Amino acid sequence: MKSKLNDALLYGIVDMGYTNSENVEAVAHALVKGGAGIIQLRAKGVSAAEIERLALLIQPVCKAADVPFIVNDFPAIAKKIGADGVHIGQDDGTLEQVRAVVGEEMIVGRSTHSPDQAEDALLDGFDYIGFGPLFPTPTKKGRPGIGVDEVKRVQGTIGTRIPVFCIGGIKRDNLEEVIGAGARRVVIVSDILGAEDIFAAAQSVVDQLGKAE
Numbered sequence: 001m002k003s004k005l006n007d008a009l010l011y012g013i014v015d016m017g018y019t020n021s022e023n024v025e026a027v028a029h030a031l032v033k034g035g036a037g038i039i040q041l042r043a044k045g046v047s048a049a050e051i052e053r054l055a056l057l058i059q060p061v062c063k064a065a066d067v068p069f070i071v072n073d074f075p076a077i078a079k080k081i082g083a084d085g086v087h088i089g090q091d092d093g094t095l096e097q098v099r100a101v102v103g104e105e106m107i108v109g110r111s112t113h114s115p116d117q118a119e120d121a122l123l124d125g126f127d128y129i130g131f132g133p134l135f136p137t138p139t140k141k142g143r144p145g146i147g148v149d150e151v152k153r154v155q156g157t158i159g160t161r162i163p164v165f166c167i168g169g170i171k172r173d174n175l176e177e178v179i180g181a182g183a184r185r186v187v188i189v190s191d192i193l194g195a196e197d198i199f200a201a202a203q204s205v206v207d208q209l210g211k212a213e
């Protein structure tokens with residue numbers, strides 16, 4: 001599944017802050033149908049048992065679409081259910097610690113919040129990074145926006161060695177600015193999950209990213 005990462009322009013998140021637990025499969029389906037090339041389950045403040053239950057609902061949707069399925073924050077759950085990957089933050093340990101749980105084959109991604117952290121994650125050997133938040137966002141409260149000017153720096157140091165997914169406050173109506181700053185892959189949570197038509201919202205983002213030079 002690692003090779004599939006390069007195909008992903010839009011990273012879709014089934015975030016339980018914006019998703020009713022009865023709708024997880026439908027939301028995952030709309031995201032992959034709209035062209036999301038990777039899907040994550042993000043469920044903050046939820047029990048491990050519930051995360052596992054939700055993950056097992058999303059996993060078959062991703063399998064059918066041949067899209068990598070990533071579990072946020074919980075390497076042990078990712079390993080237990082046979083997810084394609086796990087995503088961890090800056091405070092969630094080293095890559096070696098995660099690899100000790102999930103093995104060598106699984107995709108492991110890292111959140112980064114500065115160009116230095118991005119470079120560290122590349123040198124550590126993470127498979128991809130999130131870089132943000134570009135703008136302040138209610139989905140991740142308490143962090144200032146980095147600003148789009150840093151995107152060029154990060155793209156300059158990382159190049160095409162690992163995928164860089166810009167994240168945080170990105171919306172359909174500022175996507176042009178974000179692409180103009182050099183972003184080629186994005187994560188969008190609230191603007192897509194809050195859209196009336198998740199499929200159409202995802203599709204329009206993927207279309208716009210696909211046209212970027």
Ligand code: 3NM
Binds near residue numbers: 132134140190
């Ligand atoms: N991680 P939205 S920003 C989950 O910077 C998350 O690491 C971030 O949601 C980071 O698209 C963020 O609604 C929130 O702003 C993304």
